[in-house]
Amino acid sequence: xxxxYGIDLKSRLLLGTAxxxxxxxxxxxxxxxxxxxxxxxxxxxxxxxxxGQSFWSFIQALGLKVLPNTAGxxxxxxxxxxxxxxxxxxxxxxxxLEVIGEADTLQPDVFGLVEAARILCEDGFEVFPxxxxxxxxxxxxxxxxxxxxxxxxxxxGSARGLNNVYGLRSLRAHFPDIPLVVDAGLGxxxxxxxxxxxxxxxxxxNTAVAEAGDPVEMARAFALxxxxxxxxxxxxxxxxxxxxxxxxxxxxxxxxxx
Amino acid sequence: MKIFLNDDAHxxxxxxxxxxxxxxxxxxxxxxxxxxxxxxxxxARPRTTLADGDRIEVVAPMQGG
Numbered sequence: 021x022x023x024x025y026g027i028d029l030k031s032r033l034l035l036g037t038a039x040x041x042x043x044x045x046x047x048x049x050x051x052x053x054x055x056x057x058x059x060x061x062x063x064x065x066x067x068x069x070x071x072g073q074s075f076w077s078f079i080q081a082l083g084l085k086v087l088p089n090t091a092g093x094x095x096x097x098x099x100x101x102x103x104x105x106x107x108x109x110x111x112x113x114x115x116x117l118e119v120i121g122e123a124d125t126l127q128p129d130v131f132g133l134v135e136a137a138r139i140l141c142e143d144g145f146e147v148f149p150x151x152x153x154x155x156x157x158x159x160x161x162x163x164x165x166x167x168x169x170x171x172x173x174x175x176x177g178s179a180r181g182l183n184n185v186y187g188l189r190s191l192r193a194h195f196p197d198i199p200l201v202v203d204a205g206l207g208x209x210x211x212x213x214x215x216x217x218x219x220x221x222x223x224x225x226n227t228a229v230a231e232a233g234d235p236v237e238m239a240r241a242f243a244l245x246x247x248x249x250x251x252x253x254x255x256x257x258x259x260x261x262x263x264x265x266x267x268x269x270x271x272x273x274x275x276x277x278x
Numbered sequence: 279m280k281i282f283l284n285d286d287a288h289x290x291x292x293x294x295x296x297x298x299x300x301x302x303x304x305x306x307x308x309x310x311x312x313x314x315x316x317x318x319x320x321x322a323r324p325r326t327t328l329a330d331g332d333r334i335e336v337v338a339p340m341q342g343g
């Protein structure tokens with residue numbers, strides 16, 4: 021069972037709620053994924069607009085744990101203020117902290133991230149930092165009070181999978197007791213399985229499901245892959261070898277040659 | 279006086295953030311607010327006095343990844 025800030029979860033798949041063809045498809049995709057945590061955000065709303073209010077009703081009806089994000093924030097101040105707004109709006113201490121440093125890759129500004137994480141952790145937030153696989157940054161985030169780390173697999177929405185398997189494996193080895201979630205960049209279920217086979221506690225994805233031809237079926241596929249990857253990790257995979265080793269025993273083979 | 283709400287200019291009577299939000303159609307809405315980049319909690323809106331030129335941000339829940 022995965023555990024984040026004292027909350028135990030059976031599902032190791034966290035799902036984003038953006039970019040689905042319709043609310044009905046989103047609802048069915050969430051159900052098919054088995055996710056117990058969904059990510060949400062906040063945006064400006066006019067006095068006449070009702071989009072936010074109807075989405076709020078939709079989210080409440082799901083009865084799931086909500087993880088608000090600070091998506092689109094490029095400075096510490098912006099991210100911290102957004103986190104405060106999210107805490108009030110969604111009535112949760114959880115915050116997926118994003119401080120974006122580079123527009124093309126949406127790479128985290130890890131310096132701003134650490135600073136914002138420190139401010140928010142001191143203020144009682146339970147921070148899920150969207151970070152890179154950098155070990156030193158991860159150390160600083162843990163020092164700042166983060167009890168979960170969420171390294172990227174690849175740039176957000178890129179569907180490239182795990183760009184740096186070595187880095188992600190190192191992170192897992194260095195932080196055996198910190199829940200680790202691969203967040204962003206997954207494109208197909210095998211990417212999720214690969215992350216779980218590395219011993220990651222969970223995966224967080226959005227676009228790979230939302231923009232699939234059939235989001236509901238893709239949500240189900242990701243759920244299966246996440247579970248398969250976890251089971252494989254627990255089953256302790258064999259080590260790769262350079263040379264072949266016959267799987268069928270040679271002893272007792274009939275002597276039929278010349 | 280003139281205030282800016284989500285970048286749009288509005289004329290409102292001098293008063294509090296809560297009063298301005300009421301007059302602009304946000305009564306009983308699930309929103310969060312900031313004034314001049316600083317978070318203002320819902321409970322603090324009735325005692326937050328606005329000044330001419332203040333920039334207010336009003337956000338609501340929305341889909342996110």
